[in-house]
Amino acid sequence: MSNIDLLRLENIVRYFSAKGAMFYSESGVLETGSTIHAVDGVTLKIERNSSLGIVGESGCGKTTLARTILMLIKPTSGKLYFEGREITNLSYGELAKIRPNLQMIFQDPFSSLDPRMRAKAIIAEPLRVVTKDREKITERVREVFEQVGLSADQLNRFPNEFSGGQRQRIAIARALATKPKLVILDEPTSALDASTQAQILNLLLDIQEQYEVSYIFISHNVSVVRHMSDRIAVMYLGKIVEEGPVDELLRKPKHPYTAALISSIPKPNPKTRGEMVEIRGETPSPVNPPSGCRYHPRCPYATELCSKTEPQPQEVENHHLVACHYPLNA
Amino acid sequence: MTDQIIQVSELSVVFETLEGRYSALNNVDITINESEVVGLVGESGCGKSTLALAIMGLLPRPPAKVISGSIMFSGTNLLRYNEKQMEEVRGTGISMIFQEPLTSLNPLFTIGDQLSETIRIKMQRHNEHDARDERKVRAEVVDWLKRVDLADPESAMERYPHEWSGGMRQRVMIAMALAAKPALMLADEPTSALDVTTQAQILRLVKSLVQEVKASVLFISHDLAVVAQIADRVAVMYAGMVMEEAPVNEIFENPLHPYTQSLMSAFPKETGVRKTRLETIPGSVPNLARIPTGCPFHPRCKFVKQQCSTARPELRETSPGHKVACVIYNQ
Numbered sequence: 241m242s243n244i245d246l247l248r249l250e251n252i253v254r255y256f257s258a259k260g261a262m263f264y265s266e267s268g269v270l271e272t273g274s275t276i277h278a279v280d281g282v283t284l285k286i287e288r289n290s291s292l293g294i295v296g297e298s299g300c301g302k303t304t305l306a307r308t309i310l311m312l313i314k315p316t317s318g319k320l321y322f323e324g325r326e327i328t329n330l331s332y333g334e335l336a337k338i339r340p341n342l343q344m345i346f347q348d349p350f351s352s353l354d355p356r357m358r359a360k361a362i363i364a365e366p367l368r369v370v371t372k373d374r375e376k377i378t379e380r381v382r383e384v385f386e387q388v389g390l391s392a393d394q395l396n397r398f399p400n401e402f403s404g405g406q407r408q409r410i411a412i413a414r415a416l417a418t419k420p421k422l423v424i425l426d427e428p429t430s431a432l433d434a435s436t437q438a439q440i441l442n443l444l445l446d447i448q449e450q451y452e453v454s455y456i457f458i459s460h461n462v463s464v465v466r467h468m469s470d471r472i473a474v475m476y477l478g479k480i481v482e483e484g485p486v487d488e489l490l491r492k493p494k495h496p497y498t499a500a501l502i503s504s505i506p507k508p509n510p511k512t513r514g515e516m517v518e519i520r521g522e523t524p525s526p527v528n529p530p531s532g533c534r535y536h537p538r539c540p541y542a543t544e545l546c547s548k549t550e551p552q553p554q555e556v557e558n559h560h561l562v563a564c565h566y567p568l569n570a
Numbered sequence: 571m572t573d574q575i576i577q578v579s580e581l582s583v584v585f586e587t588l589e590g591r592y593s594a595l596n597n598v599d600i601t602i603n604e605s606e607v608v609g610l611v612g613e614s615g616c617g618k619s620t621l622a623l624a625i626m627g628l629l630p631r632p633p634a635k636v637i638s639g640s641i642m643f644s645g646t647n648l649l650r651y652n653e654k655q656m657e658e659v660r661g662t663g664i665s666m667i668f669q670e671p672l673t674s675l676n677p678l679f680t681i682g683d684q685l686s687e688t689i690r691i692k693m694q695r696h697n698e699h700d701a702r703d704e705r706k707v708r709a710e711v712v713d714w715l716k717r718v719d720l721a722d723p724e725s726a727m728e729r730y731p732h733e734w735s736g737g738m739r740q741r742v743m744i745a746m747a748l749a750a751k752p753a754l755m756l757a758d759e760p761t762s763a764l765d766v767t768t769q770a771q772i773l774r775l776v777k778s779l780v781q782e783v784k785a786s787v788l789f790i791s792h793d794l795a796v797v798a799q800i801a802d803r804v805a806v807m808y809a810g811m812v813m814e815e816a817p818v819n820e821i822f823e824n825p826l827h828p829y830t831q832s833l834m835s836a837f838p839k840e841t842g843v844r845k846t847r848l849e850t851i852p853g854s855v856p857n858l859a860r861i862p863t864g865c866p867f868h869p870r871c872k873f874v875k876q877q878c879s880t881a882r883p884e885l886r887e888t889s890p891g892h893k894v895a896c897v898i899y900n901q
Binding site for chain 1: 613614735737738765766767768769770771773774792793794795796798799801818819822832833834836837838839840842844845847848849850851854855
């Protein structure tokens with residue numbers, strides 16, 4: 241049992257039809273009724289008690305991927321396995337039995353908590369799916385509430401009586417209530433201040449150590465992802481262009497996009513000025529992604545091959561995959 | 571001695587609301603010299619934006635009320651100006667860019683319309699007699715769109731703000747803020763809503779254009795890393811007070827105030843050991859209606875001394891250019 245991956249994604253694709261919506265393609269032509277290629281063939285696995293970071297710019301499909309993993313939206317094609325069992329085609333009722341194992345924490349704790357519910361009701365809600373035993377629920381609510389660093393006398397308060405950091409603690413408590421095996425964190429600290437961010441990150445690390453939960457940590461902040469993860473996957477326009485162990489991937493990126501992304505992160509050291517390398521141009525629209533390698537129009541190393549043939553992920557080093565015809569540092 | 575562009579002295583601003591009196595700025599002193607980029611950092615609610623709005627004369631009054639201080643800009647106190655006089659300063663004297671460019675641009679007018687308004691006003695104020703010469707205005711609009719690296723400026727002019735990405739809109743905002751050649755530009759979190767890759771582009775653009783038009787900048791950000799990349803001098807604010815101020819290299823190498831030190835160690839380090847616990851500041855940012863007495867940071871400070879809760883420390887120079895408001899350094 242233990243050698244089966246917690247979660248496995250096989251060529252997950254999610255398209256959205258944009259009927260009636262209007263987009264400007266790269267050449268500035270208005271297009272209607274097209275397909276948005278939000279997630280376009282993602283293969284990944286998540287091991288038990290580990291953290292996978294997903295980084296990429298806005299619009300690259302990170303959040304759609306997260307929602308698909310939770311089966312909040314059905315993949316257009318591809319297969320999703322949870323503990324070795326395919327869950328892609330399960331009925332609603334069957335899925336409900338698995339759902340307590342998969343939880344999510346959102347970016348904005350001001351919109352992810354119902355303002356009309358008391359803290360205890362917010363945390364009890366997912367538990368009511370699992371059990372009808374009221375006493376058990378009350379007990380568990382109290383337990384997780386204290387685990388996330390809140391005091392029991394605040395249980396009856398409404399979300400507006402808490403600060404941003406405290407609200408995110410409530411969201412974490414709600415996610416942990418059902419003792420999940422996987423928690424997806426979608427930009428969990430982007431809405432928080434620096435000092436609060438550090439508190440929440442520490443809490444998440446404590447929880448992982450104690451409960452052996454796996455995290456998928458989605459963020460555009462690479463230094464936060466590095467701190468929290470074991471492996472990193474880099475997404476660009478619906479595809480994973482590179483995936484590998486955190487330190488190796490960040491120190492020796494193989495994909496030109498990863499390299500550019502890393503070098504555009506400002507460092508808190510004035511002596512590194514002028515070292516930022518920028519990527520020219522804008523991310524192309526996911527309605528009409530470029531042919532071949534999706535990064536080729538912006539890539540300084542692109543050749544004709546890149547514009548024609550799409551590179552497949554290849555293992556370049558131990559467990560380090562890259563989808564590029566001409567990987568760097570090879 | 572370099573020329574001072576703006577000198578804010580002992581500025582205190584309160585917001586009087588039904589729920590109470592919020593003290594947003596408390597005896598703030600800040601000077602910006604010619605062609606200098608001053609970074610202003612602090613967590614949300616520390617008064618960064620209030621300071622920028624006060625300089626621009628854009629504080630909502632009421633509830634805001636300036637209770638003391640002065641803002642000296644080219645020889646006059648801006649706080650004495652009436653709305654009409656202030657109007658003359660905005661744009662050509664001091665301009666501002668905001669975090670979310672979509673809300674700062676008018677959705678009903680094209681980019682070209684909005685940029686040409688700025689350019690026409692500049693031409694009028696500088697008595698360039700061709701303010702009504704549409705061809706000259708248009709040529710300057712195209713020129714500015716080129717300078718902010720927008721491809722195909724001729725067709726870009728005809729587009730509306732919603733047709734553009736966040737990065738492109740921020741480029742237009744920068745063009746609008748600098749086209750009238752102001753002496754000072756206030757930038758309030760201009761890259762916080764952007765992706766890192768776009769942020770890198772915008773930071774470089776701001777740096778090079780500011781040098782070109784010789785403007786000074788007050789660059790407000792909650793991100794120390796961004797400030798490290800762009801500022802010449804950095805001021806750290808907490809609960810409406812400037813806690814520390816120093817040249818950029820100095821403040822990152824030798825942060826003196828306990829708050830600055832904590833703020834720096836709260837960010838995950840690039841080279842640090844993964845999954846180690848980060849240093850945190852206990853408690854949270856104080857409510858501005860109930861700022862602690864004495865040093866506002868004392869309830870969260872690990873070096874707190876007895877006098878910290880009673881006497882408010884003054885901003886004092888400890889070495890040339892390095893000022894800190896903390897009793898530890900008063901001896």
